[in-house]
């Protein structure tokens with residue numbers, strides 16, 4: 001390990017994050033009674049320009065009056081390139097009361113984007129003597145966001161999590177796809193001929209940005225959350241996608257429809273067999289260490305001190321989910 005430790009910024013359960021357009025207040029109740037860990041009320045791209053003001057008023061009203069239970073509540077504000085942005089922050093903070101936990105900032109590109117929102121939030125928290133400090137969720141969804149990621153994360157101490165925005169990222173880097181998440185047959189390898197056959201292996205075209213986010217984001221102690229999967233009538237596609245990003249280090253995924261919430265909760269709760277495996281590794285390494293050995297075999301495979309660290313993080317994450325989901 002480096003002499004500089006990485007500390008987790010803030011611990012929250014974030015397996016599923018259900019999005020609800022601020023312009024559809026009728027859906028707030030369904031979201032509140034869902035199993036979502038976090039509800040994100042959206043003022044940005046799910047809201048048409050003519051509905052922006054009404055959506056903001058709906059959200060402010062709900063923050064003051066609606067019973068969201070013990071869920072974490074986030075609001076996605078409009079981007080810094082729009083004139084809605086500053087008023088979203090000012091109105092939410094001044095009129096929204098104490099219920100709001102997180103502000104989600106879309107399309108971050110440079111550290112100053114985050115710094116600017118922090119400046120506004122800090123001034124208002126101070127002015128209204130807000131007791132709960134707002135945290136930030138950042139959406140990484142542009143070529144600038146990915147390029148400047150490490151620097152962006154120095155923009156504010158409020159940053160808790162990174163989220164991947166599929167559609168905007170695809171548009172920003174000119175990927176030839178119109179899917180929100182999902183796969184594409186054109187991103188595949190045609191194998192050489194073997195036994196008279198050539199096979200097409202589909203690949204994961206999102207691997208690079210997701211890996212970059214988990215690697216850099218974790219160095220800053222943040223939660224890394226996978227973004228939307230647009231085809232809400234394809235639970236198998238959602239599962240497959242979520243499993244891949246979970247393997248890469250994400251700890252949750254957006255749900256854009258209530259049917260995706262339980263899928264996310266299920267996949268981002270570690271499977272019992274993995275937890276058992278982790279416990280067995282720790283047990284086997286303990287025995288090996290007692291006999292003065294730094295490495296051992298378990299079921300014919302090498303395990304060593306790094307295996308303990310892998311196993312411990314699986315057990316820790318599971319304990320955390322058990323504690324926080326009660």
Ligand code: COA
Nearest residue numbers: 018019020021024027028030031042045046228256257258
């Ligand atoms: N939150 C809470 N409830 C929701 C919901 C959501 N995001 N999306 C749908 N529902 C409710 C519907 O009102 C309906 O309730 P009912 O059975 O009581 O009538 C039920 O869940 C089933 O909905 P369904 O008819 O299958 O979907 P729909 O056609 O009403 O809505 C979408 C589909 C995609 C328009 C809607 O899910 C939505 O607005 N999602 C959020 C989009 C968003 O925020 N995008 C930004 C981030 S990418």
Ligand code: MG
Nearest residue numbers: 045141165168
């Ligand atoms: Mg977006």
